[in-house]
Amino acid sequence: MRVVVVGAGVIGAACALRLAQAGAEVVLVDRSGIAAETSSRCEGNVLVSDKSAATSVRAEAELAIVANAMWRELAAELDAERGDGPATEYEAKGGIVVAFPGGADALLRFAEGQRAIGIRAEPLDRAALAALEPDLSPAVELGVHYPDDAQVQPSLATQSMAAAALRRGATVVRAEVTGARMRGDRIVGVDTTTGPIDADAVVVCAGPWSGEVAGRLGTHVDIRPRRGTILVTTPMRQRIHHKVYDADYVGAVGSGDAALQTSTVVESTPAGTVLIGSSRERVGFDETGTLPALAEIAAKATRLFPFLADVQLLRTYAGFRPFAPDHLPVIGPDARVEGLFHASGHEGAGIGLAPATAALIVHHVLGTDAPFDPAPFLHSRPGLQVAA
């Protein structure tokens, strides 16, 4: 069976690998190469810490738990067979979410909700926090440690998956998809800038451009870009040992319903730089990259680690998170076009959710058993239906 995977970011690469492993003939198509866009402009987060157990998004949290465990094995697999190829730089460094006075209760409730669905979340008092992160602001009141939070080098990890797919017979085509080849209601191939490619199935993993690609293929998916910015400091000796998040929470309506609003994240890299980003910007920061937004990220970072105030920034870079209106990824068959599948809308969690997404796509495309309930992510779900 030949499957065309549109988009060679982390989602496309993961799908290509798992499909190829399951025996499909995979053609990975991208107009800019492998890991050319969002997957090389993010931090490489493999997180459970920022996943809320709130009902409306619990499915994503559960997906993240599965994906987090899958990453451990996937990274070992990829690194074992890479030869001279890129390493994933997988590191189970763990994450710490901290609260300043006034926010401790909300954080504890949030963590409680997470523990109830199986996320390991261990509260830390000031002394415990100081032991794990000596340079953390003494004003922090409370922290929660998520030992399962991990990190990969996202661009290299994507490369590594693509290389592994190629070793199993997949091919890469550098071209832009321009349209669909149809037989009735069924897609039987894609037209591209370098010619047509026949296919038994087409999977759209085009990140923020998934909506555009879907349109060219005769269907519709409401995926839009939301910009995220990362600040990069000058290299220095390591003073930050985990991913550290400053959690800002909306007031909790019910005990399980606190949703993560915005969160500044700070972490070190092997190169010695410190990355400062902003995660889960569902509300506010609509225009990350504008000066007030950048300044806010900088201020929050120095609030977490006062020593950062004097550290020099060298550059910023931005990536686009693809998001769906109900903030859940879209994984599964297109509601209209037979043979067309979606795997997009991961909104800042693409790296982390990639292996679980790939597993679901193999189920949908090749008919293998579903590894977990695919219903919340379907293209046909109510939360995605938008008046056309």
Next chain:
Amino acid sequence: MSPAFEFDGREVEARDGQTIAGALIASGRASWRTAAGAERGVFCGIGICQDCIVTVNGAAGVRACLRTACEGDVVTPEER
């Protein structure tokens, strides 16, 4: 007037108006920093290359080729 500053614990005399890099060079040093273990000093001399970085009075990331030496400055090698 000859401002004297301290570099890495030793006194260095500068001519009035000299940059820290100029004064260090005049005192016979060609390098005051390392990159991956190799010694570095001035390279571009105009603030572009960041090879000449020192810490001045506790503030890191100072380009020695641009910074005028002042009496009593405490200059230390970059911490890496």
Next chain:
Amino acid sequence: MSDRHVIVLGAGPAGLAAASGALAEGARVTLLDDGDRLGGQYWRHHERLTDPRLQHGWAAFLALRDALAAACESGRATVLQRAAVWRIDGEARRVHALVGTADAPGRRRVEIAGDAIVLATGAHDRALPLPGWTLPGVITAGAAQALAKRDGVVVGRRTLVAGAGPFLLPVAQSLAIAGGEVAAVLEASRMPALAAGWLARPWELLGAAGKAGELAEYAASLARHRTPYRTGHGVVRILGDRRVEGAVIARLDAQWRPMAGTEREVACDAVALGHGFMPRIDAALQVGCAVTDAAPGAPRFVVVDAMQRTSVDGVLAAGEITGIGGADAALAEGDLAGRTAAGAAEASLRRAVRRRDATDAFARRLEDAHGMRDGWRTWLEDDTLVCRCESVDAGTIARAAGSASRAMRLATRAGLGACQGRTCGAAVEALCGERLGLDRRPLLAPMRLSELADARDAPGDLPSHV
């Protein structure tokens, strides 16, 4: 009389001329420069330390500087020195800068909005990598001159000057005046190319004021110190353990490849390298100006029309960022840019346009004569560092260059260190055969996190002269 506010970035010849031109047309001017003193690189100086023999066109500088000071006194101009511009909002014509001692904490945040911006951000030396070039004692040609002019020092007792371009000559002169010995001046271009560039269309030289006299001055300086000037030669290896102890030079063919059997050792304890200049187009790119197309690794310049306007409305450019042409071209372009920015009618600017055309013609000849040839890549060995900041060698870059992915090439970290690719970017891109976007810099200058955090607050008041 214009009621326009013109912002000028850079206080070298182009920027000072732009400020002057804008003021002459009645505009208000705010000039920002990151140096301690006006003058840029060309007129880099210190009141007490600079030997006057090191300066050229000094009277012109003093005239520009003094006129600007007078304009400040009368409230028509504001000069911000030690101003590091870190962001420009092209649409709003708003410039964000931090004012204060370079790299010091506690700088003051300023925001300046105007009707037009003239970019005159100049250029910096290009030094091609070669084995041993990271040894202490190896500096750029510009550094040799800056240290001589600004600090009155030379790095070594005996300096080998090598590279390409007429800039090597004043550098050798500066070293000699500052008390250093110059082992030799090695020009990579060979005689036929030089003759074609310099001697063809000699009537154009008439437009380049004083060039013949200047050349004669350099020739005399070399002769006086019995310094050999060799064309078609280059440094192929620099020797030493912890600092420069010598260098190996060789004859170069027309493509700058070393010719086998011509290597010989030269005694020196410093090497000044200069292979032309790279225009500093960061600010222009951030604002969205169109730049010329060029092969990866080759300099790109800001595209301007006959009146020095860029492709962005209200943004003009002058000087080295529009083409490497030296001080005369910079002065003419700056003057025209300033006047245009102030809103002067095109018809009234014909003389300024003619002057600019004359100086630009000469400038184009330099590139023809001294332009880079690809053979420099053969100077590199696998372990020759290409990215100085992150210590990435040529072998690592070559391996990444073969990868199918741009992301892989960025994974070497070449160009991502403290200088953000300003030093190695051209070489890395040339070796990868592809533009990597290293010259797109959202932050135009390094800044501390606290300084960025402060951008949430309103900026401070602007003084008239700092």
